[in-house]
Amino acid sequence: MQYLLLIYGGEGESRSEEELEAMYKEYSAFTNDLREQGKLLSANELQPTSSATTISVRDGETIVTDGPSPRRRRRWAATT
Secondary structure (H helix, E strand, O other), X not given: OOOOOOOOOOOXXXXXXXXXXXXXXXXXXXXXXXXXXXXXOOOOOOOOHHHOEEEEEEOOEEEEEEEOOXXXXXXXXXXX
């Protein structure tokens, strides 16, 4: 069984350099531990929602729109 772990901080949140450094240090320790156990497949940051592409299907027609869906407030990820 595989799991997808998302670590999400709200876009536009302002963090000090010290906060960012502490957060990445903790994240690095966590992912290194998973990697050593052979449980980590990949670790990547999500791109901002402003770079999203929304794909929807209506009446059998596929619609591709640049940018996030204005009706959605959730952020989803895709991985292969």
